[in-house]
Amino acid sequence: MTNSIPNLTLNNGIEMPQLGFGVFQVPNEQTTAAVAAALDAGYRSIDTAAIYGNEEGVGKALAESGIARDQLFITSKLWIADMGYEQTLEAFGASLERLGLDYLDLFLIHWPAPAKDLYVDSWKALEKLYSEGKVRAIGVSNFQPGHLEKLVEAADIVPAVNQVELHPALQNSEVIAANAKHGIATEAWSPLAQGALLSEESILAIAAMHKVTAAQVILRWHLQEGRIIIPKSVTPARIAANLDLFGFELSADQMSAIDALDRDGRTGPDPDAFNG
Numbered sequence: 140m141t142n143s144i145p146n147l148t149l150n151n152g153i154e155m156p157q158l159g160f161g162v163f164q165v166p167n168e169q170t171t172a173a174v175a176a177a178l179d180a181g182y183r184s185i186d187t188a189a190i191y192g193n194e195e196g197v198g199k200a201l202a203e204s205g206i207a208r209d210q211l212f213i214t215s216k217l218w219i220a221d222m223g224y225e226q227t228l229e230a231f232g233a234s235l236e237r238l239g240l241d242y243l244d245l246f247l248i249h250w251p252a253p254a255k256d257l258y259v260d261s262w263k264a265l266e267k268l269y270s271e272g273k274v275r276a277i278g279v280s281n282f283q284p285g286h287l288e289k290l291v292e293a294a295d296i297v298p299a300v301n302q303v304e305l306h307p308a309l310q311n312s313e314v315i316a317a318n319a320k321h322g323i324a325t326e327a328w329s330p331l332a333q334g335a336l337l338s339e340e341s342i343l344a345i346a347a348m349h350k351v352t353a354a355q356v357i358l359r360w361h362l363q364e365g366r367i368i369i370p371k372s373v374t375p376a377r378i379a380a381n382l383d384l385f386g387f388e389l390s391a392d393q394m395s396a397i398d399a400l401d402r403d404g405r406t407g408p409d410p411d412a413f414n415g
Contacts, residue, residue, distance in 0.1 A: 143385060144156045144157060144158045144181070144182075144183070144184075144382070144385075145157045145158075145362075147324055147365075147367060149276050149299040149300065149324055150297060150299050150322040150323065150324070151276055151296075151299055153244070153275050153276045153299070155184065155212055155244070155245065155276070155300075155324070155367060156182075156183055156184040156212055156367075157362060157366075157367050157368070158182070158184070158358075158362065158367075158368055158369075158370075158381075158382065158384070159182060159183075159184030159185060159186050159212065159214070159367070159368070159369040160173075160174065160177040160182040160184065160185050160186065160369060160370070160371070160378070161186045161328065161369035161370065161371040162174065162185070162186065162187050162191060162193055162196075162197060162371060163188070163191060163328070163371055164191070164371070165191070165193055165196075165371065165373055166192075166193065167192055167193040167195060167196040168196070169196070169373055170193040170195075170196025170197055170200070171196045171197075171199045171200045171203075172200075172373075173200075173372075173373045173378070174196065174197050174200035174201070175200045175203065175204065176375040176378050176379075177378050178200065178201075178204045178206060180375070180378050180379045180382050181382055182378075182382060183206070183210055183211055183212060184211075184212040184213075184214070184244075184369070185197055185201070185211070185212070185213055185214070186214040186302075186328075186369040187213075187214065187215050187216075187238075188215055188216035188218070188247075188249055189215065189216060189217065189218045189221065189230060189233070189234050189249075190216070190218040190249065194215060194234055194237035194238050195237050195238075197213075197238060198237060198238040198239035198240065199239075201213070201238070201239070201240070202239055208240075208241075211244070212244040212245070213238065213240060213243055213244050213245075214243065214244060214245040214246070214247065215234045215238065215243055215246060215247075216246070216247040216248070216249040216280055217230055217231070217246065217247065217248050217249055217261060217265075218230065218249055218415075219249065219250055219252045219255065219414065219415030220415060222248070222252060222255060222257035222258065222260070222261045223257050223260050223261060224260045224261065224263055224264045225264075226261075227260075227261045227264035227265065228264050228267070228268070231243075231246060231264070231268055231273070231274075234246075235273075242272065242273050242274060242275065243273070243274045243275070244274070244275045244276065245274065245275065245276045245277070245278060245299070245300060246265060246268065246274045246276075246277055246278075247277075247278045247279055247280045247300065247302055248261050248262065248265070248278075248279045248280065248282075249280050249281070250280065250281045250408075250410060250413055250414075250415065251279070251281060251282050251283070251286040251410060252413070252414045252415055253286065253411065253414070254414040255414055255415075258279075258282075258286065258290060259289070259290060259293045259294075262277075262279075262290055262293070262294055265277040266294070266295055266296050269296060276299040276300065277296065277298065277299060278298040278299045278300030278301060278302070278323070278324075279298045279300070279301050279302075280301065280302040280303065280328070281302070281303055281304070281408075281410040281413075282298075282301050282303070282314075282410065283313075283314060283317075283410050283411055284313055284314060284316075284317035285411075286410070287301065287317050287318070287321065287323070288317075291321055297321050297322060297323065298321075298323050299323065299324060300323065300324045300325075300326050300367070301314065301318050301323050301324070301325060301326070302326040302327075302328055302367075302369075303325070303326070303327070303328065303410075304327070304328055304329050304405060304406065304407050305325065305327035305328070305329075305330065305361075305366065306327065306329060306330055306331060306332040306336065306357065306404070307332070307336055307339075307342075307357060307360065307397050307398075307400040307401065307404075308332050308335065308336055308400055308401065308402050308404025309332070309401070309402075309403070309404045309405050309406075310398070310401040312401075324367060325365075325366050325367070326366065326367035326368070326369065327361055327366050327367070327368050327369070328369060328407075329406055329407065330357065330358060330361050330368040330369070330370055331354055331357055331358070331370060332404060332406055333406050335404065335406065336353070336357060336400065337353040337354060337357075338353070339353070339400060341396045341397070341399070341400065342356050342357060342397065342400075345389065345393050345396065345397070348393075349387045349389075351383075351387060352380060354370070354377070354380065354381060355380060355381070355383065355384055355387075356389070356393075356397070357397070358370060358381060358384050359384045359387065359388070359389055360389060360394060360397045362384060363388070363389055363394060364394075
């Protein structure tokens with residue numbers, strides 16, 4: 140198995156692994172074992188969030204791993220209930236404490252929550268944390284083009300990352316274009332559409348040709364599109380398989396066949412309407 144995960148250079152010069160491990164919907168008591176399995180498999184980028192309720196489990200796995208802190212890339216996110224300038228600073232401190240870390244590599248505003256209209260205030264707090272060296276890069280999650288425009292106009296620092304739902308059934312081309320316009324890296328959450336695409340005939344046919352799984356085909360498609368991805372599993376064999384993406388390459392025709400699956404296949408909330 141080839142595990143040489145490439146890095147992408149973010150707009151502030153920081154390098155981030157293109158392939159990381161997500162822990163969305165993993166109960167805290169299962170998180171330590173899942174993250175330990177991921178670290179053993181070769182992942183070094185771990186993505187969590189305050190709302191997941193498993194930052195402690197992530198922190199325990201990191202502490203027990205013996206891996207040097209500078210070899211790890213840890214992301215967490217600000218929840219909607221904690222938006223606002225002072226609240227953001229407090230919430231960041233609480234996340235750090237739960238993770239048992241001195242700093243984060245990436246901190247994201249989890250949702251724009253447009254009805255609350257607090258994401259600019261929260262962003263100012265992220266800029267302060269960044270300027271103080273408490274986080275190496277700052278970004279957003281689930282921001283639509285309009286949210287990005289408003290934020291960039293008010294910001295001193297352009298977000299480094301926008302993490303959004305993105306998979307073959309929801310390719311989010313307008314968001315990708317807005318990210319590219321501002322030099323923001325696109326990171327895909329739910330890169331496998333929560334398993335909804337694993338029985339697609341075209342993907343299964345490509346998988347058979349390469350002697351890999353449907354999940355590996357979809358994840359490889361993301362990588363070749365230049366995106367950051369954070370697949371999630373609690374099964375050690377799948378955790379390892381999701382990392383084993385570097386021994387094959389999809390052809391232009393195969394990439395096009397996957398591109399053709401685009402439809403309104405959103406599995407999560409609509410960022411324009413979701414306010415927590």
